[in-house]
Amino acid sequence: MGIISKIKSALQKTSEKISLTITGKKIDENLRQEIEDALILVDAGVKTASELAQKVAEQKFPKDATGVDAKEYLAKEIEQMLSPYEANFFNQDFKPTPYIILVIGVNGNGKTTTIAKLANIFKKKGKNPLLVAADTFRAAAVEQLKYWAEKIGVDIFCGKEKADPAGVVYSAIELGKNNGNDVIIIDTAGRMQNRSDLLDELEKIKRVIKKLDASAPHSTILILDGITGQATHSQVETFLNKIGIDGVIITKLDGSAKCGSIISLTEKYGIKIFAIGIGETIEDLKPFNANEYAKALIGL
Ligand SMILES: Nc1nc2c(ncn2[C@@H]2O[C@H](COP(=O)(O)OP(=O)(O)OP(=O)(O)O)[C@@H](O)[C@H]2O)c(=O)[nH]1
Ligand SMILES: [Mg+2]
Known part of the structure; x- marks a missing residue:
């Protein structure tokens, strides 16, 4: 299945209406409002939604314009907003070696699964990645990463249960250097953004690296x-x-009704989107493409 069909066409209802309501050269107030509401519904943010709907309302379409033209215009606007943040993470030479990647985030966001997907891509690129199970809080977390490492056929370094994660990371990097691993990907325990003790621990991991x-x-x-x-x-x-952080990977876009939040996220923080997760299998990590994403969101 393609990326476009995997991301829910969240605005489809509105885009259907666009074809019904565009009659003259401009869209009417009702439609402007509907576009704004739909964008808010997909979590694009109130300000962004209102600005985008206003742009469509101000646009003069040709006399014979159809709903598709209005949709394409909206998609183009969204694409333009997002393209500065399009960063194909895989399109680089990963230097110096070992190239060390630290993966962080809140519990259950998809860190471990995404690491497996990354490792799979690196392996296919002919790299020799080492995965580091620095989530020593739960034995199951280590097992989960082990499962993926075996399945993909890549190296893994596991910390003992309850071991100091920073110590595990230290040993792992030393080992990776000796073994000639050219990429080292570190899995960390999930932590809520309001747990300052756990954030301190992440800082410690960074210091050790x-x-x-x-x-x-x-x-x-x-x-x-x-x-x-x-x-x-x-x-x-x-x-x-x-x-x-250098960039974000947004997971679970295959099942999200809030795909529009990417727009406000990039606007507000100016962060790069390295990739998107669109499923639970190892193949389901794709580069973020502003054009494809905008089209999927609008239902084109
Ligand atoms: N549908 C879908 N599910 C995903 C995606 N990425 C991850 N998941 C699922 O989300 C759940 C949590 O993923 P994990 O990789 O364990 O998340 P985590 O951040 O490592 O979790 P903790 O280690 O507990 O903090 C799993 O059931 C994954 O299969 C995705 O892109 N799409
Ligand atoms: Mg995990």
Whole structure:
């Protein structure tokens, strides 16, 4: 299934209405309102929704314009807003080696699954990744990463249960360097953005990484759950300020009715979107493409 069909066509109802209501050169007030409401409903944010609907309302369409023209216009506007944040994470040479990736985020957002998907892509690129199970709080968390590492056929370093995560990371990087792993991906325990003790622990992990390579982590990726919608803002804010992030991966967009939140997220924080998760299988991690995303959102 393609990305477009996997992301729910959240605005489909409105876009159907567009074809009914556009009669003259401009859309009418009712339709402007409907577009705004629909964008709010998909969690694009009130301000963004209103601005986008206003742009469509101000646009002069040709006499023979159809609903598709209005939809395409709206999609183009959304694409333009998002394209500065389109960052194909995989389209780089991952230097220096080992290229160290730290994966962080709130419980259940999809960190471990996304790491498996990343490892799969690296393996296909001919890299030799090492996964680090630094979520030592739960034995099940280590087992989960082990399962994926075995399935994909990549190296893994597991911390003992209740071991100090920063210590695990230290040993893992040393091992990775000796073994010639060119990419090291660190899985961390999920932590709510309001747990400052757990955030301190992440800071410690980062300090330990820097001891071994001052330029690392080369990428700190925050994993966001696409279902959460605009509520992800406080997560971004905390992790950005406290730990620092280079980009986000938004998961579960295959089942989210709040896909529009990406628009307000990028507008507000100017963060890069490295990739999107669109399913639970290993293949379901795709580069974020503003054009495809905008079309999917509008139902084109
Ligand atoms: N539909 C769908 N499900 C996903 C996606 N990514 C992850 N999941 C599911 O979300 C659930 C949680 O994923 P995990 O990878 O365990 O999340 P986590 O962030 O590691 O969780 P903690 O370690 O508990 O903090 C699992 O059931 C995954 O299969 C996605 O893109 N789409
Ligand atoms: Mg996990």
